[in-house]
Amino acid sequence: MLQVFENLSTLHSFRQSLLQSGLSLGFVPTMGALHQGHLALIERALQENDQVICSIYVNPTQFNNAQDLAKYPRDFENDLAQLQKFSNLHVFLPNDQVMYPAPALLKFDFGYLEQVMEGHFRPGHFNGVAMVVSKLFHLVKPTRAYFGQKDLQQTRIIHRLVQDLAFDLELVICPTIREEDGLAMSSRNRRLSPSERIAAKLIPDTLFSAREVIQVRKNSIEEIKNLVHKHFEEAGLRIEYFEIVDRFTLLPIENLDNVKEVALCIAAYLGEVRLLDNVIFGV
Numbered sequence: 293m294l295q296v297f298e299n300l301s302t303l304h305s306f307r308q309s310l311l312q313s314g315l316s317l318g319f320v321p322t323m324g325a326l327h328q329g330h331l332a333l334i335e336r337a338l339q340e341n342d343q344v345i346c347s348i349y350v351n352p353t354q355f356n357n358a359q360d361l362a363k364y365p366r367d368f369e370n371d372l373a374q375l376q377k378f379s380n381l382h383v384f385l386p387n388d389q390v391m392y393p394a395p396a397l398l399k400f401d402f403g404y405l406e407q408v409m410e411g412h413f414r415p416g417h418f419n420g421v422a423m424v425v426s427k428l429f430h431l432v433k434p435t436r437a438y439f440g441q442k443d444l445q446q447t448r449i450i451h452r453l454v455q456d457l458a459f460d461l462e463l464v465i466c467p468t469i470r471e472e473d474g475l476a477m478s479s480r481n482r483r484l485s486p487s488e489r490i491a492a493k494l495i496p497d498t499l500f501s502a503r504e505v506i507q508v509r510k511n512s513i514e515e516i517k518n519l520v521h522k523h524f525e526e527a528g529l530r531i532e533y534f535e536i537v538d539r540f541t542l543l544p545i546e547n548l549d550n551v552k553e554v555a556l557c558i559a560a561y562l563g564e565v566r567l568l569d570n571v572i573f574g575v
């Protein structure tokens with residue numbers, strides 16, 4: 293039976309009992325509206341740990357837009373129903389008072405890592421992510437923590453967070469899970485209208501064809517970027533950014549000669565819904 297911890301004392305006593313019995317703990321932080329991508333993280337965590345905690349908390353401090361926070365899908369009952377089938381899984385379901393008994397004053401600065409792509413278009417976003425993830429790591433004290441590659445920049449920021457603050461845990465980054473037509477699974481997909489959902493296929497299609505073009509090395513980086521923008525313009529879709537970067541440093545790639553692994557990162561709008569995706573590959 294799924295145990296749900298809504299306050300810190302029940303979470304602490306559960307954590308204490310695992311430490312005393314020497315059992316490992318996997319952790320999957322989420323903002324709910326769970327989909328197959330989250331379930332794949334939970335399944336992997338259950339394979340690699342004795343027990344697993346999944347947290348469900350829509351973190352207000354990582355939204356730089358009040359409307360986006362208000363419209364973020366919330367479906368806690370359905371989330372819990374989807375998790376019932378797992379053994380050894382527990383849910384941490386805090387509210388704002390539990391997570392932020394006082395507004396956080398501490399500020400993070402990840403330098404270049406937070407100034408590009410998501411950080412550029414969503415100022416303050418990674419400060420909020422780093423704040424809530426640090427708090428969750430302190431409270432849950434996981435042996436291993438699981439994140440999806442779809443949020444590539446977030447995984448790089450959390451990697452630095454773990455390194456800089458010496459969190460004693462292993463970070464596990466798992467592949468993006470896609471719908472049949474290639475669209476990366478995301479809680480935001482459920483906000484798409486039927487026609488937007490069909491049009492959203494352009495995002496993975498563009499990433500996969502840009503990957504092919506890069507691999508044959510016929511076009512310059514500049515030409516590939518222009519082609520991608522043209523593609524979206526012709527489809528009448530708004531692209532916020534398309535970047536070709538080193539997958540670890542996230543620094544832009546101007547020349548493929550000195551690079552081993554490339555990440556193509558995109559953020560685009562389908563109506564009001566902003567979707568993210570990326571592909572990573574060797575060159």
Ligand code: PAF
Pocket residue numbers: 321322323349351354421424425443446
């Ligand atoms: O990736 C997410 O869902 C969120 O950014 C996270 C890591 C749960 C922090 O709120």
